Amino acid sequence: MTVTDLNVDDMMTPYPNKVLKNRKKHIVAKTDGAASCPQIEANTRTVPGIISQRGCCYAGCKGVVVGPIKDMITITHGPIGCGYYSWGTRRNKARADDRTPPEHIFSAMCFSTDMQESDIVFGGEKKLAKMIDEVVEIFHPRAINICSTCPIGLIGDDLGAVSKAAEEKHGIPIIHYNCEGYKGVSQSAGHHIANNQIMEKMVGTGTDGPAGDRVINILGEYNIGGDGWEIERILEDIGYTVNSILTGDSAYANIKNLHSANLNLVQCHRSINYIAEMMETKYGIPWLKVNFIGVEATIATLRDVAQCFGDEDLIAQTEVVIERELAAITPELERYRSICKGKTAFTFVGGSRSHHYQYLLKDLGMEVVVAGYEFAHRDDYEGRDVIPTIKSDADSKNIPELHLEADPDMYEEPNLHLNMSKEKYDELVEAGHFATYDGMYPDMVDGGVMIDDPNHYETEELIEIFHPDLIFSGIRDKYISHKMGVPSKQLHSYDYSGPYAGFRGSIIFAKDVANALSTPAWQMITPPWDKTETEGGD
Amino acid sequence: MLDCTPKGPVDTHKTGTINPIKTCQPLGAMYAALGIHGCLPHSHGSQGCCAYHRMALTRHFRDPAMASSSSFTEGASVFGGAGNLKTSIKNVFAIYNPDIIAVHTTCLSETIGDDLPTIIKQSEIPEGKYVIHANTPSYHGSHITGFSNMCKGIVSYLAESDGNPKKEQLNIFPGFVNPGDMREVQRIVTEMGIPSIMYPDTTDVMDSPLLKTYEMYPSGGAKIEDIRDSGNSKLTLALGAWSSAEAAAILQDKCGVPGVPLKLPIGVKATDALIMAVKDGFGVDVPASLEIERGQVIDTMIDTHFHYQGKTVAVFGDPDLVIALTEFLITLGMIPKYVITGTNGKNFEKIINEMLEEAGIEGSKVKAEGDLFDLHEWIKEESVDLLMGNSHGKYIARAEDIPLVRVGFPISDRAVHPLMPVTGYRGCLRLIEMISNTLLDRRDRDAADEDYELVL
Numbered sequence: 001m002t003v004t005d006l007n008v009d010d011m012m013t014p015y016p017n018k019v020l021k022n023r024k025k026h027i028v029a030k031t032d033g034a035a036s037c038p039q040i041e042a043n044t045r046t047v048p049g050i051i052s053q054r055g056c057c058y059a060g061c062k063g064v065v066v067g068p069i070k071d072m073i074t075i076t077h078g079p080i081g082c083g084y085y086s087w088g089t090r091r092n093k094a095r096a097d098d099r100t101p102p103e104h105i106f107s108a109m110c111f112s113t114d115m116q117e118s119d120i121v122f123g124g125e126k127k128l129a130k131m132i133d134e135v136v137e138i139f140h141p142r143a144i145n146i147c148s149t150c151p152i153g154l155i156g157d158d159l160g161a162v163s164k165a166a167e168e169k170h171g172i173p174i175i176h177y178n179c180e181g182y183k184g185v186s187q188s189a190g191h192h193i194a195n196n197q198i199m200e201k202m203v204g205t206g207t208d209g210p211a212g213d214r215v216i217n218i219l220g221e222y223n224i225g226g227d228g229w230e231i232e233r234i235l236e237d238i239g240y241t242v243n244s245i246l247t248g249d250s251a252y253a254n255i256k257n258l259h260s261a262n263l264n265l266v267q268c269h270r271s272i273n274y275i276a277e278m279m280e281t282k283y284g285i286p287w288l289k290v291n292f293i294g295v296e297a298t299i300a301t302l303r304d305v306a307q308c309f310g311d312e313d314l315i316a317q318t319e320v321v322i323e324r325e326l327a328a329i330t331p332e333l334e335r336y337r338s339i340c341k342g343k344t345a346f347t348f349v350g351g352s353r354s355h356h357y358q359y360l361l362k363d364l365g366m367e368v369v370v371a372g373y374e375f376a377h378r379d380d381y382e383g384r385d386v387i388p389t390i391k392s393d394a395d396s397k398n399i400p401e402l403h404l405e406a407d408p409d410m411y412e413e414p415n416l417h418l419n420m421s422k423e424k425y426d427e428l429v430e431a432g433h434f435a436t437y438d439g440m441y442p443d444m445v446d447g448g449v450m451i452d453d454p455n456h457y458e459t460e461e462l463i464e465i466f467h468p469d470l471i472f473s474g475i476r477d478k479y480i481s482h483k484m485g486v487p488s489k490q491l492h493s494y495d496y497s498g499p500y501a502g503f504r505g506s507i508i509f510a511k512d513v514a515n516a517l518s519t520p521a522w523q524m525i526t527p528p529w530d531k532t533e534t535e536g537g538d
Numbered sequence: 539m540l541d542c543t544p545k546g547p548v549d550t551h552k553t554g555t556i557n558p559i560k561t562c563q564p565l566g567a568m569y570a571a572l573g574i575h576g577c578l579p580h581s582h583g584s585q586g587c588c589a590y591h592r593m594a595l596t597r598h599f600r601d602p603a604m605a606s607s608s609s610f611t612e613g614a615s616v617f618g619g620a621g622n623l624k625t626s627i628k629n630v631f632a633i634y635n636p637d638i639i640a641v642h643t644t645c646l647s648e649t650i651g652d653d654l655p656t657i658i659k660q661s662e663i664p665e666g667k668y669v670i671h672a673n674t675p676s677y678h679g680s681h682i683t684g685f686s687n688m689c690k691g692i693v694s695y696l697a698e699s700d701g702n703p704k705k706e707q708l709n710i711f712p713g714f715v716n717p718g719d720m721r722e723v724q725r726i727v728t729e730m731g732i733p734s735i736m737y738p739d740t741t742d743v744m745d746s747p748l749l750k751t752y753e754m755y756p757s758g759g760a761k762i763e764d765i766r767d768s769g770n771s772k773l774t775l776a777l778g779a780w781s782s783a784e785a786a787a788i789l790q791d792k793c794g795v796p797g798v799p800l801k802l803p804i805g806v807k808a809t810d811a812l813i814m815a816v817k818d819g820f821g822v823d824v825p826a827s828l829e830i831e832r833g834q835v836i837d838t839m840i841d842t843h844f845h846y847q848g849k850t851v852a853v854f855g856d857p858d859l860v861i862a863l864t865e866f867l868i869t870l871g872m873i874p875k876y877v878i879t880g881t882n883g884k885n886f887e888k889i890i891n892e893m894l895e896e897a898g899i900e901g902s903k904v905k906a907e908g909d910l911f912d913l914h915e916w917i918k919e920e921s922v923d924l925l926m927g928n929s930h931g932k933y934i935a936r937a938e939d940i941p942l943v944r945v946g947f948p949i950s951d952r953a954v955h956p957l958m959p960v961t962g963y964r965g966c967l968r969l970i971e972m973i974s975n976t977l978l979d980r981r982d983r984d985a986a987d988e989d990y991e992l993v994l
């Protein structure tokens with residue numbers, strides 16, 4: 001089945017007219033020969049009553065971006081639930097290192113002001129201030145995050161004032177995020193709010209970053225299942241110094257030195273592009289969109305990064321590492337490839353993985369026929385070129401924009417950050433090297449479908465239409481596809497496996513996918529007494 | 539792991555919660571609503587809550603937990619969510635076609651003060667379909683409170699009495715337990731020959747089979763007509779005071795069905811109490827089959843007592859579960875050293891302390907509205923032989939090197955448990971097996987070569 005046979009109107013028959021009109025704009029098919037991506041509607045409100053897979057602003061801010069910072073205590077200011085659900089559920093692995101001793105790792109803990117009725121009536125500022133006092137006394141953290149939840153915005157607690165007073169009292173940074181769940185239309189608003197505060201309150205405040213001329217930050221990498229560590233291993237083998245991963249296995253102690261890097265790599269475009277851009281404006285540090293998911297993608301990325309510095313030794317060492325790593329994984333990868341080859345898949349995840357994993361699946365000979373993002377913006381589908389044409393609406397206007405300028409003391413021209421002549425740098429810019437991202441569209445197969453904010457009904461329909469062999473999604477639709485006889489793997493949590501990034505990760509992924517496709521139970525669904533003679537098997 | 543927690547006793551932690559043993563009301567309401575056949579739970583608030591609650595339920599049950607949301611954005615938060623709810627009701631019936639929508643609030647719609655009964659009255663509800671609701675403000679109680687509130691909602695909207703006389707049938711409010719537990723309680727009552735109506739009933743909903751056709755509304759769940767008919771039953775058994783007592787009280791007021799409050803039937807005594815209540819309520823004899831089952835448990839307790847007797851144990855989780863479990867542990871001869879729940883209710887401490895006192899156990903610590911940080915600090919002062927509670931206990935288990943038996947909600951790192959009972963006599967056997975084997979595994983692991991033995 002290809003998209004030419006897909007009739008969106010037919011697929012959506014039960015939809016009331018208004019819903020149909022709305023949802024149609026969120027679906028774009030890639031057809032033969034279309035030169036550029038047709039416009040897709042994204043980052044707009046979910047239709048009430050629709051079973052969407054989206055989360056909220058708080059989930060994006062605390063759950064994704066700031067929660068993983070291992071040496072900060074993150075207090076959820078609100079009733080108990082929000083803090084509880086974002087506790088230990090995203091698998092951001094973290095460990096002690098020479099900067100952060102074990103006693104300073106708080107990321108396995110859950111802190112909540114656990115607001116009660118009277119706090120809602122009389123305000124929660126006092127309770128929050130008191131909890132800050134207590135956790136400082138008990139844990140002595142280096143810095144604290146305060147994330148607010150839905151009711152806090154409504155009752156009007158002034159987090160800024162509480163944080164400021166506590167900061168003065170305790171002499172440590174206390175950073176607050178007005179990330180009430182109802183802001184924006186999805187997690188995306190929370191990513192943005194977190195980016196702003198990290199940029200304003202943390203980055204640039206440190207003076208003890210690593211020295212060197214190949215210092216790199218990896219932005220938008222959350223170290224799910226240890227992905228960040230595999231990426232770091234490869235980069236350090238080649239000769240880079242990884243300053244900080246944002247925010248997987250990251251520490252406040254490192255984030256404050258983010259500005260001491262020569263280059264920023266952006267893995268998840270959706271959740272972190274703001275910081276990359278702001279750092280370029282403020283410090284002149286160039287950024288590069290990368291992808292460490294997939295063997296070919298990792299190789300291409302490593303070559304791109306080496307080009308940024310243009311140093312011959314580095315380029316040569318890059319090839320040495322690539323060759324060595326490839327030799328180590330190829331035989332095993334081939335074995336799994338023989339199981340996976342020719343199979344089709346859906347990828348339904350947050351804001352970047354649905355794109356990244358297409359590369360790894362391609363390595364395995366698989367094709368992604370439907371790909372959806374829960375909370376992307378148009379640029380994640382259509383490429384960054386469309387950013388100037390995106391109109392802001394009432395929901396996006398509620399998210400503050402930081403307008404930064406070049407820092408008079410710390411700004412340096414991008415080419416100087418890279419130890420490169422202006423001409424050479426301009427050449428690379430001209431070639432589309434830095435600060436670009438073409439979005440998911442170019443990598444979709446012909447006849448493939450991109451769907452924004454995919455919901456339960458559409459997922460079920462699309463499975464029936466396309467009969468994919470495998471679905472990559474989150475936990476909420478995982479078991480639905482199982483009931484339909486389609487295996488699934490979680491791409492948020494990797495079904496508790498990983499790492500999936502880089503060279504070694506690709507093998508683990510390939511094994512997991514091959515196992516999901518071939519586990520014997522799929523052949524046993526029909527009981528023998530229901531089998532017809534011709535059927536023989538399932 | 540947890541190296542950041544302080545060594546000595548801490549009396550500075552008084553405000554807020556660190557490492558909770560509870561979560562918010564809507565999760566419980568959603569779980570209860572899933573126990574009605576053909577029901578789509580609906581979360582009235584921003585979509586993040588709904589996503590979180592579905593995620594938490596799905597992780598525990600490894601089965602889909604379907605629910606829709608009013609998807610508030612800033613506008614609805616300021617001007618009220620009536621429009622969102624009405625649109626939702628219309629869309630949900632059109633697209634997902636449930637028999638009934640069970641709406642619960644979140645702390646957002648509660649804080650705004652949306653008046654659900656009025657909004658529901660103004661909504662378009664197709665002929666023969668229902669919309670019910672429960673208020674579940676997250677800044678009060680816990681997921682158990684939310685479960686109880688939705689049970690109350692179900693009774694108030696749906697149960698009806700046709701007048702007297704009452705039918706020879708039994709209502710069971712099962713409490714916040716797994717489908718495996720509900721199925722076990724139903725089996726016992728059926729064994730006694732009494733027709734029963736259980737609600738909520740998540741059997742075949744949250745442990746539904748894989749038959750290759752996905753059903754948005756699986757075959758299980760309490761049917762609306764049965765819930766309606768529960769107003770005509772002779773008796774209601776409310777299992778678990780926190781989760782079921784209030785719904786039973788409402789049913790008694792509304793339809794005149796007497797409600798008997800019981801513990802969750804975990805352990806021999808509590809299972810005996812369930813059977814006695816049915817026996818007394820309907821004047822039936824206890825069948826030999828149940829007597830045999832009971833005898834098997836007693837036999838096992840005697841055969842295995844030296845595996846666990848005298849061992850100290852820390853129990854944490856939801857109040858109904860913890861109360862029944864503590865009673866069972868005492869009958870096993872174990873020493874519940876620390877007993878803690880996150881949910882409020884002063885009765886909890888009183889009930890547990892009385893049980894301990896009666897058993898002559900001294901020096902235990904008991905706390906309602908506590909958290910795992912409290913428990914961990916107690917354990918650091920004086921350790922225990924065994925931890926019993928949900929998956930969140932695994933961090934303490936590792937930090938303090940104590941074996942953990944997983945029981946309660948959520949269990950997010952083990953499989954199969956939702957289908958297996960801890961209730962009834964079979965549940966007793968399962969608990970004894972888990973406790974014994976965990977302690978014996980530990981003994982094997984720690985044994986010196988010369989002490990490593992084949993027979994234990």
Ligand code: SF4
Pocket residue numbers: 078079080081082083149150151181562563564586587590643644645646676
């Ligand atoms: S906002 Fe309230 S209802 Fe929603 S998850 Fe948080 S505590 Fe629960």
Ligand code: SF4
Pocket residue numbers: 064222268269270271349350351352353
């Ligand atoms: S890949 Fe998706 S889920 Fe992950 S951080 Fe990016 S936007 Fe969020």
